[in-house]
Amino acid sequence: MAKRKIIEISPVTRVEGHGKVTIHLDEDNNVHEARLHIVEFRGFERFIQGRLLWEIPVIVQRLCGICPVSHHLAAAKAMDQIVGAHQLTPTAEKMRRLMHYGQVMQSHVLHFFHLCSPDLLFGFGSPVENRNIFGIINEFPELATQAVMMRKFGQTVIRMTAGKKIHGTGAIPGGINKNLSIEERDILLGDIDQMLEWAQGALKLAKDYTLDNLELVNEFGTFPSSHMSLVREDGTLDLYHGNMRALDAMGEAIFDQVDYRKYHKYLVEDVRSWSYMKFPFIKDLGTLDGWYRVGPLARMNTASRIDTPLANSAHRELKSVSGGEPNQTTLANHWARMIEVVHCVEKIKELLHDPELQGDDLIVKGDRQEEGIGVIEAPRGNLIHHYKVDENDQVQFCNLIVSTTHNNEGMNRAVASVAKKYISGQQKITEGMLNHVEVAVRAYDPCLSCATHALGQMPLVVELYDVEGTLLDQGSQCL
Numbered sequence: 189m190a191k192r193k194i195i196e197i198s199p200v201t202r203v204e205g206h207g208k209v210t211i212h213l214d215e216d217n218n219v220h221e222a223r224l225h226i227v228e229f230r231g232f233e234r235f236i237q238g239r240l241l242w243e244i245p246v247i248v249q250r251l252c253g254i255c256p257v258s259h260h261l262a263a264a265k266a267m268d269q270i271v272g273a274h275q276l277t278p279t280a281e282k283m284r285r286l287m288h289y290g291q292v293m294q295s296h297v298l299h300f301f302h303l304c305s306p307d308l309l310f311g312f313g314s315p316v317e318n319r320n321i322f323g324i325i326n327e328f329p330e331l332a333t334q335a336v337m338m339r340k341f342g343q344t345v346i347r348m349t350a351g352k353k354i355h356g357t358g359a360i361p362g363g364i365n366k367n368l369s370i371e372e373r374d375i376l377l378g379d380i381d382q383m384l385e386w387a388q389g390a391l392k393l394a395k396d397y398t399l400d401n402l403e404l405v406n407e408f409g410t411f412p413s414s415h416m417s418l419v420r421e422d423g424t425l426d427l428y429h430g431n432m433r434a435l436d437a438m439g440e441a442i443f444d445q446v447d448y449r450k451y452h453k454y455l456v457e458d459v460r461s462w463s464y465m466k467f468p469f470i471k472d473l474g475t476l477d478g479w480y481r482v483g484p485l486a487r488m489n490t491a492s493r494i495d496t497p498l499a500n501s502a503h504r505e506l507k508s509v510s511g512g513e514p515n516q517t518t519l520a521n522h523w524a525r526m527i528e529v530v531h532c533v534e535k536i537k538e539l540l541h542d543p544e545l546q547g548d549d550l551i552v553k554g555d556r557q558e559e560g561i562g563v564i565e566a567p568r569g570n571l572i573h574h575y576k577v578d579e580n581d582q583v584q585f586c587n588l589i590v591s592t593t594h595n596n597e598g599m600n601r602a603v604a605s606v607a608k609k610y611i612s613g614q615q616k617i618t619e620g621m622l623n624h625v626e627v628a629v630r631a632y633d634p635c636l637s638c639a640t641h642a643l644g645q646m647p648l649v650v651e652l653y654d655v656e657g658t659l660l661d662q663g664s665q666c667l
Contacts, residue, residue: 194210207634224463240582244267253355261564263573264359266575269560270559279550287358293341294346301338308393316620364550395523398519406517408517413598414437416490417565419491424492425493429564432444433446602631603625
């Protein structure tokens, strides 16, 4: 039997967290298999057990330094249920929403300008010494300045609502611990119109790239799939709260308006031996057909409309490209991501003019419950936090399904598709070819550190090979 050659991309660059891609070639250099591996393990679901419920919104955001607010808010929403706060005060909900819009904005800006724009502006196979943020600064200094200032604005929103730019404490079980002062409001209002102008410019950049390179976009890691997100009762996009909607590749509903506290009746998590990241699927469709995608493009596909005018107009334009059916093009995530940046800036501006942000009624409580489930649309997609707490307020159970985990199957399929197109049959493998594979991963904006969880115990596997590559022996032990 002919030996297969293995190409390893390790680490995958310009993403959050640590991962690698392995590409298996046959004797003719054709790609037989390609996989995205998550090679780090963070056991938050285990060591969160025993901690007090009021600590959880602060602790879990340590999963990530890029999207901590998303974990902070999802955990707080779950703890709201446990303390019986089923309806927050207007000030509390609006402060949390303001925090969330600032988070989604700054995360999208970071990903698009710092991590992805070098590929889009210079080309996937351009010299690696130029294809980075320093290349953007040198060639497009005004764009680089806008990126820094837009992210700074989003982080300022977070600081003013959560107390700190990273790992804040603003959301607590039952509400929030601060409101927005008049001084803070005025600082943000002073910059908001500039942010909206720059956001529209970023949207145009992403849209024009997609339309100007439609042939590339349509074949690059593109395949039909289902999509899932939260939407309001009328189908409107809502990044903070809503019910679950999943559509198949043709846009037909798989389920709709599902209370997210019943997520476990619709979603199942599969595990595979070669990754610490799970593979969720829709229970009724099974492991083969039940996988789906989440994130900005999925939200554009599942949402019927957006409730801010500029973003809604951009949403209609994006949907027109695919004739109203779900858009399946992986690279269109960039266009969708910038639509959401415009939406977030519009929502921030709307909220800053709301006097209830200066309210003093911050916390509510009700009848105590033992279980709480919080779901939010994080920058990368649907985020689920599920907890059970005992009579001593100590967490006994924790399950997290993060956005990148939902996208696991989609990312692996994108990696395989791009590897087969650009690497199969090539006698010389260049860095530029391999970067094409990384571009497919980056389109999903994966946060690999958030997604590293496993069912059961973590196995240590030791394998012994001879010089010919033959497996002689193996053993395993659960840690």
